[in-house]
Amino acid sequence: xxxxxxxxxxxxxSFVVFVAIALPLDRSSTAAQQFALSFLxxxxxxxxxxxxxxxxxxxxxxxxxxATLLECLGSxxxxxxxxxxxxLPLYVPAGHGLFYxxxxxxxxxxxxxxxxxxxxxxxxxxxxxxxxxxxxxxPLPDLLGFVTWAIFIRFIVRGRYPLLYAVSFxxxxxxxxxxxxxxxxxxxxxxRSSPC
Numbered sequence: 688x689x690x691x692x693x694x695x696x697x698x699x700x701s702f703v704v705f706v707a708i709a710l711p712l713d714r715s716s717t718a719a720q721q722f723a724l725s726f727l728x729x730x731x732x733x734x735x736x737x738x739x740x741x742x743x744x745x746x747x748x749x750x751x752x753x754a755t756l757l758e759c760l761g762s763x764x765x766x767x768x769x770x771x772x773x774x775l776p777l778y779v780p781a782g783h784g785l786f787y788x789x790x791x792x793x794x795x796x797x798x799x800x801x802x803x804x805x806x807x808x809x810x811x812x813x814x815x816x817x818x819x820x821x822x823x824x825x826p827l828p829d830l831l832g833f834v835t836w837a838i839f840i841r842f843i844v845r846g847r848y849p850l851l852y853a854v855s856f857x858x859x860x861x862x863x864x865x866x867x868x869x870x871x872x873x874x875x876x877x878x879r880s881s882p883c
Contacts, residue, residue, distance in 0.1 A: 690738065695792035698735060702789040705731060706862065709778065718772055725777030732781040735788055743791070747784045754783035790858050794851040803850040810853035811843050 690698075709724050716724065732751075736744050758775055761767045770776055793799065799806060818836035821829030842852045 690740075690792065690795075692797055694738065695795055698738075699789050699793045699796075701731070702785050705785070706782075706865070710865065713776065713778075714771070718774075721772060721776055721778070725781070728778035728781035728785065732784045732788075735785065739788070743788070746791075747788050750787050751780050751784040755780040758783075786858065786862070787855075790851060790855040793858070794848065794854045799850060799854065807843060807849045807853045810856050811840070814839060814856055 705728070709728065713721055713724055732747075736747060739747070755775075758779055762769060762775055770779075814836060818829075818832055821832040839852065839856060843849050846852055
């Protein structure tokens with residue numbers, strides 16, 4: 688089964704619309720309302736996976752399992768960050784799967800494929816400028832940002848799918864900017880009120 692360009696575009700647009708509606712709703716949701724949003728996210732992921740080839744389904748399922756384990760470790764065990772209701776919202780694992788699937792499908796779009804080299808170069812330059820800003824212009828150097836930038840650069844230079852990594856970087860940046868409108872509680876090391 689191959690997903691058409693129209694199907695890929697429909698998935699990406701649906702993901703953007705879902706995030707644009709669900710994240711603002713979650714900012715003031717109760718636990719029950721958050722559960723309803725989570726249910727919708729899982730239904731969306733299930734429908735999207737049914738339409739994918741088996742190899743992609745396996746990739747997404749493995750990613751969801753690994754990302755969930757890392758979220759539990761970072762948030763619930765280490766306490767590096769906490770979510771608003773001091774839980775791990777059940778939409779987060781499904782969101783990781785939807786995010787990856789959307790990035791994968793966006794990177795397969797012919798218009799992006801035709802300009803892959805220019806996109807990868809532009810995103811790499813932007814990421815590098817952002818990293819330098821974090822190291823030089825902030826009161827405390829963003830060392831975690833530097834480490835994640837180095838990992839990103841390694842994948843851009845040596846990885847098999849640089850366009851996918853560039854698209855993922857852009858999507859992550861957009862998601863963080865759109866969902867992190869509330870200020871952090873404190874600065875520097877230690878727990879924060881959100882993973883933003």
